[in-house]
Amino acid sequence: MQKTLSALLTVALIVGLAGNSEGETYTEEAVDQAPNPHYSRYFFAPTAFPLQKGNGYIQTTWLVAWSAHYGIADYGSIGFVTTPVGRPFFLTPKIGMRVADKWYTGGGVMLGYVDGDPLGIGYGLSTWGDIEQNLTFGLGWAFGAGDVEQSPLLSINAMKRFADSWMMMFESWIFTEDVSDLHLLLYGVRWHRGGQNSLDLGFIIHREFVEEWNNTFFLGIPYFGWTFGF
Template identity: 35%
Template structure:
């Protein structure tokens, strides 16, 4: 249970750090930025600040000037005008740093984090310690009852822009189990934006008994956001086993400003032939904080 205790302590640390960093709504407006304002009745307004009069503010939306009571404002945040698509505001992708299992070269910002649950049994927390370094830890429920729970640790460097819409990163996936420590060290390059991108990665497997895989694992993953709340996602692997074995996946990501849900299928020639033609269902849930 010591590994479960370590995970719990890490989670509590992340939660306390995030709580300390929560910001109050922006109420000092300027006339150059565009704001997304949420009211107590859950209505939202997008526009530029015009002026303040006593207990109201006036903003200019695309259709009219609107007067808003300051006391009714729940939150007001600056937004990037480039995020408007066909006249509608698309909030930032809440889960751009990872596909299904493998990461992109995008990184969480300092102070950002997310909780992920896969299949209802694998739980992990990732937290941005800086704009270029994320630390993650996790475990899965089944092994907790075996007396030696599996502990997952996922350090990652990312967010390094090396060209126009070209980012680089690297890290490791580490698993401590009863048989020892196993892992993959990897590097990747991501081309595109946080909404539409493709990532190429290479990784080498290793273990605590000194084994090192001489042939790399290769990954090609992609994401295409085609609606405000939906994106197509695919993650594909070439694994050095009996030569090389291909695994591929395809599915949809549904998201809001702080949550994401992936519904996908994982497949291979062997799975399609011997098990399920469309692949093994995959489901995960992510909450960003």
């Protein structure tokens, strides 16, 4: 029963966010005011949309995790993720390009070092849609201590505008070694009022939370993120 609830929640959120009613369309040109200022990522997971050359942003989550990213070329960006004390520290280069109308592919790596050994995750992305409404599938392989994880990490993410200054977002992380082991779901909203700054608010649900819904309903762990664009 718990697995069924988890699967239904995932499907409902994806369909609701990625679906598009007849005659309705969102594109970069169609949005007259305040387009999505941070289209290159969801709460944490990236899209395949590349940052424009010369554009960048600084993001914080809970004022604990800090990251910065900058477009160094038309199809590539460089960045990092760390904490206020500087540890751990990960480099996050990424590439992305359009392969067809409303279809982008990309990839990157999250690379750090522990005791002199590389540690991180390499990933590939495929995004359908535009900056106001899109769906992304990602596959990543963790590595560390000279080994590469054989079972990939699957990420399914979506966002959709529902008001001038508001967007719905959904993000999921699934370890494919055990398909039933749905680890994390993030759902919530992005708020922005023009300019280059945005506020992300939502909740994080672990699979174990869903298993407890028979006893009591829990929205999840509150998520807070603020992004400063430049």
